[in-house]
Amino acid sequence: MGLSALPAVTVIVAARAPLPAALRGQPRLELAPLPPADAVRLLDAGAPHLTAGVRASILHRAQGNPAALLELAAPDVPSGSLLSAFAAALGSLTERERTMLLHLAAAGRPVDPALLPVTGVPDPDPALAPAPAPAQAQAQAQAQAQAPASLVRHTPEGLAFVHPLAAEAVLRTATAGTLRRAHQRLAATVAAYPEWQALHLAAADPHPGETIAARLEAAASVFRDRGDRYRAADAMRQAADLSPDPTSAARRLTRAIADARDLRDATWAADLHARVWNLTGDPDVLAEATRPAATALLYADRQHQAYGMIMAAHRAGPATDPAAALILAMIATGVADSTGDDDHRQGLTALLAAAEPVPEPSIAAYVRELIDPGAHPGRDLCDTAVVPAPDTELDPRTWHRLTELGMIAWFEDHSELAARLLLRAIGDTPPPLPAPTFHTLPALTGTLIDIGDWARADVFADERWAAGWPMMRANLAAVRAQLLALRGHGDDALRLARTTWQGLDVHGNRAAHIRLLRAAALAAAAGGGHDDAYRYLRSMFDRDGRPLHPHLSPRCVAEFTVAAVRGGHHDAAGLVVEQVRRTAGAEPSARMRILLRLSDALLGDSEADFRAAVTDPAAPRWPYEHAYANLQYGLWLRRNRSPREARTLLARAAADFTRLGAPGPAAIAEREIAVGAQPATAARHAVATHLTTQERQVAELAAQGLSNRAIADRLLISARTVNTHLTRVYRKAGLEGRHQLWSAFS
Known part of the structure; x- marks a missing residue:
């Protein structure tokens, strides 16, 4: 029997570096570290x-x-663990090898072997820090040559451990005194690198004080400039611990909080912030420390904790500098915009009062937009806003003001202006750190969708812009889900929405929740699931019909009204429309005026309101919503009065949807044109031949005005089955919903 007759066997082997000799040269897949x-x-x-x-x-x-x-x-260290295996490997090493490994582990980074002290050479004086003598260099070279390959490897940065647990095993086998002496030697050999020397001096000195604290603070600045945020934060934390003066300690902790925020570690930032409260009750210091900590919590999707932190600082007393109070008010505004919480919004009044006199009208207007959106506090600023030329260099104050005005324009439905202001402020490169413009990304991407620039919305909704922050990741995922739904990829949109919901605190990040609800509603409606679309959209409003978010919910009022009327929920729709009207104020924005007129038209069968919605001079500023209004008016005309005029509106809607890249509603408009052109009998026959017997029975009863429950009772089936049949009927017949069944099946 020959081996060639046996089936081939594929073997997958898992191994740590360095690879055993038997595996070298084989195809391999290296697993990257976890993000x-x-x-x-x-x-x-x-x-x-x-x-x-x-x-x-x-x-x-x-x-x-x-x-x-x-x-x-x-x-503890369980038997069979990697840590125990590395610890066991140390037992077979020579004293020289163990000493070299101890210094490498104490260094905490890849190191040039020439900087690693070895045994057999007298300890240098850290204060003098001479360069290695020839004997020292020769011994180091020997140590490098003898480095155990199972524990260390050579990298472009220097000698490094093959695994983080190898370094940990070395450190755990050393006594405190041995480790302290290792840091003393390292401090002497890295004198040319004061940032590293400061870390070793702090670890070597059993009684460090202000001198070492100052050196650590200087080291943190070097690490910060390199982008090494962990070492910067930890150096500042150590400096604070060593500070004999509580004021200096609080100041250093505040800087550590900012570094922890930039490291995207909100938990550490909050912990460091709590330590500041143990050091001082000074309102100025507390306000300064709260700013980066609250920002970190906001971006980490811990909005309620961020708001509580801000209010605690506010209650500690007024800051000497109103600018510090103003920054807290602005961060709290970002929190309130995310949560939509009424208490958060109303609490902004006291925070803004603590910052009086406010130096910039744009800042005060930005905060007041969340306190009372119906008063439109930023409308006049939008009328006079100027976008700097592209080649104009922006100073920090101008940059901040562009951001504030951009958000005000977004609140006030000046969508084109908002897009231009925010694009000018953000630029084209994702910021490496949270910047004043960072929190504006959801508003920018939503605005780009509103004005029809979907290609650019794709760019700024990319996950890389989220910079790893959960709050931003959820909002941008919601925007991407909306774009998928608008473009007809309903299944993908729902999949993304459900995945995002799994990790979302819907009360903390209500803005992302509302965006996801719209994406899901668009996807459901496109697939014929109009009852599901209604439920998603109704969830944007509370039991009394009030918007759960003061800006995002009202902008969906027309889509909600369409879904409600289609499902026979007229009373619920009327309740929501009236609450949205109150939120919009006595003088609503042009956009809200149009959306409310369209909602009134749908509820009241009012041609005057339909005509007002589609002919408003401002309507083309929001091309998707304008096409949507034309579609709804066209459907109403074809059903009620004038098929010829309906064809004009439907053709216009189809063209606009096609240009935007929204094939679903474009196809609906085109089918309506085609159905309107057929004789009624031929249209009914074309529909009926594609339906099953029960689908046709359900459709005919629904066309007579029976509810799903009444149809279910008559046909002895469940209401759920009735809904499933109707969904299939809509899809097969190219119908928008229940209101079109009469013309097709009566």
């Missing part, structure tokens, strides 16, 4: 009770390695 967000999820799931500082340290030391994340967080 930061995934590393956080794994660590929090495996060790949810870690303190914030320990958690941040483990995330840094593990370098995204799953085993390191779990074992570093474990309370």
Whole structure:
């Protein structure tokens, strides 16, 4: 029997670097470290009770390695673990090798072997910090040559451990005194790198004080400039711990909070913020520390905690500098915009009063837009706003003002102006850190959809713009889901919406929730699920019909009214429309005026309102909504009075939808034109031949005005089955909903 007759067997082998000799040259797939967000999820799931500082340290030391994340967080070292295996490997090493590894582990980074002290050479004086002598250099070269390949590897940055747990094993086998002496030697050899020397001096000195604290603060500045936010934050945290003066400690902790925010570690930022409260009750210091901590919590989707932190700082007393109070009011406005919470919105009044006199009208208007949107406090500013020329260099104050005006324009439905202002402020490159423009991304992407620039909306809705922050990731995912639904990819839109909802606090990030509801409603309606579309849209309003978000919910009022009328929910629609009218104020924006006229037309069968909605001079500013109004008016005309005039409106709607890239509503308009051109008998025959017997029975009874429950009772089926049959009828017959059944089946 020959082996060639046996089936081929594929073997997958898992191995750590360095590869065994037998596997070298074989095809291999190297697993990359976990992305930061995934590393956080794994660590929090495996060790949810870690303190914030320990958690941040483990995330840094593990370098995204799953085993390191779990074992570093474990309370003990279980047998068979990687950590125990690395510890066992140390027992077979020489004293020289163990010493070299201890210094490499104490360094906490890849190191040039020439900087690693070894045994056999006298300890240098850290204060003098001489360059390595020839004997020292020769011994170091020997140590490099003898470095155990199973534990270390050579990288472009220097000698490094093969695994984070190898370094941890070395550190855990060292005594405190041995480790302190290792830091003393390292401090002497890295004198040319004061930032590293400061870390080693702090670890080596059993009684450090202000001198070391100052050196750590200077080191943090170097790390910050390099983008090494963990080391910057930790150096400032250590500097605060070593500060004999509470005021200096609080100041250094405040800087550490900002570094933790930029590291995207809101948990650590909040923990450091709590320590500031233990040091001082000074309102100015507390306001300064609260700013980065609350921002981190907002972006981490912990909005209620952020708001509570801001209000605690406010209650601590008025800040000497009104500008500090004003910044807190602006951050709280971002929180209120995210939550839509009435208490959050009304609390802005006291925060704004604490900042009086407000130096910029745009800042006050921005905050007041959330307090009372119906008063339109920023409308006059929109009328006079000027967008700087593209080649104009923006100073910080102009940059901030563009952001404020852009958001005001978005609140006030000056959509084209909002897009131009925010695009000018944001630019084309994702910011590496949260910037004043960062929180405007959902408004910008939504505005680009509103004005018909969907291609550019795609660019700014890309997940890379979220910079790893959960709040922004959810909002941009919701925008992408809307774009998918608008373009006819309903299944993909619903899939993305449901995935995003799984990790969303809908009360904390209500803005993202409303955006997801619209995406789901668009997708459901496109697939014939009009009852589902109604439920999604109704969820944007409370039991009394009031908008759950003061800006996003009202803008969906016409789509909601269409779904409500289609499903026979006239009373619910009337309640919502009236509440939206109150929210819009006595002088609503042009956009809300049009949407309310269209809603009134749908509820009251009012041709005057239909005509007002489609002929309003401002209507073309929002091309999708304008096409939608033309479609609804065309459907009404074909059903009620003038098929010829209906064809004109439907053709216009179809052309606009096609130009935008919305094939679903374009196809509806085109089918309505085709159905309107057929004799009624031929149209009914064409519809009927594509339906099953029960689908036709359900459609005919629904056309007579029977409810789903009445149809179910007559045909001895469930109301759910009736709804399923009607959904199929709409799709097969090219109908928009129940209101068109009469013409097709009567």
